[in-house]
Amino acid sequence: MGLDTLDGGAGNDLLYGGSGNDTYLFPRGGGQDLISDRDWTRGNLDVIKLAQGISPSDIKVARVGYNLELTILGTTDKLTVNEWFLSTDSQVEQVQFDDGTLWDAATLTTLSKGVASEGNDVLQGDESSADILNGLGGDDSLYGLSGNDTLNGGAGSDKLFGGAGMDTLDGGAGNDSLYGDAGNDTYLFYRGVGQDWISDYDSSVGNLDTIKVGAGLKPSDIQLSRDASNLYLGIAGTTDKLTASSWFSNSAYRIEQIQFDDGTLWNADTIKSMTKGTATAGNDALFGEDALADSLSGLDGDDKLYGLGGNDTLSGGNGADELQGDAGSDTLLGGAGDDRLYGGTGADTLVGGTGNDQLSGDRGNDLYRFERGDGQDDIDDFDPDANTDVLQFGAGISANQLWFSKNGNDLEVSVIGTADKVTISSWSFWGPGTWEKAQHIEQFRTADGKVLLENQVDQLVGAMAAFAPPAPGETSLPQNYQTSLNAVIASNWQ
Known part of the structure; x- marks a missing residue:
């Protein structure tokens, strides 16, 4: 409490002014300091004082989230005022230069919005106002914040953040990323727009977002496609494309309709039908x-x-x-x-x-079916739950025609005399513990009703390991194999 002067010096410092009219010193070489100044006293006047030799043209003002950032151009020196935009209690009210220039809160707010140029700009609107932000050229970042905003990226690969409200987002030429957020937002799509990407998360009931197709484009000009998650719009004869991220995988990301200049409207059901x-x-x-x-x-x-x-x-x-x-x-x-x-x-x-x-x-309780002539299949069934998976062998494959062996951590079940085989991947990969049997098939079945359980498999593997697999064309076990194996097979296949 009091009229304090805080100078962090070199290094990245944390400065806490507390109540009172505090002064924060910031020179070249000051590092990257963070100010936290919570003071709800009416009439409080805190000051950031820039060192001699630093002019207003040397300082870049930016808003990052709720924080105010002052950066000395050409250096890594930066001063961040925590939650400056969240509450007036957290504001440092003035920035003072050695030449007598004074930036008050209104000036800082204006400067933090950025100035559009043909370069890479960061532009921000005001909370709760209907802002119009034009990025012009360059790879720009535009933040509408709350309010019904219009964001025009212009040329370049831009990022547009609508924020809450009924926003209109136009990426312009270039490959842009568009974030509508809450509210009934409109995204523009037209010839020459490039390849844009939309992320519009809004779980509000009754939310109605729109992709508005440009004048001169008919429904027959628009090509719809999809994958398991995303919706894609293309314009015939061009490379223009619009990706609606997670449109199919999460309804909160859904753009509810596509609107054409001739009055045609495609709703979500129409879009689903057209992309089957x-x-x-x-x-x-x-x-x-x-x-x-x-x-x-x-x-x-x-x-x-x-x-x-x-x-x-x-x-x-x-x-x-x-x-x-x-x-x-x-x-x-x-x-x-x-x-x-x-x-x-x-x-x-x-x-x-x-x-x-x-x-x-x-x-889940899955069933795998395998017939003679099916080839060499690989089963990868990771399921740590207490489920019962079944490998069902088809007609003409009997229990004494199945050869069990291990190949590393995999279990191989071959149909003797043929190239047919089922490999169960990672059967013994996990070892003792919670997931020991996570990749097991719990039951093996034959068409004549015989069943082999997972805990009986090792007995067959061990017994058969003493022999080479029967030669191709031998569809039954040789007599000397039967002498040793028939009893083991009969006792485990029930």
């Missing part, structure tokens, strides 16, 4: 809908099928396909080709089909 994809003989991407029981078939080609939520049936058909069930109890059928199947959460059924497939059921 169409199955062809080529390489397709097909998408289901959350909470619906979708049935997707890829036909020929190397396809990607996404079931999303709901109990879905995904059929890859011919080709090297990727099937993702996501949430729900899904059925994934790889078909011919080397496929990748991901069940996601839920009790899924995974059938790789012919070819060398990669299968991952994830959490």
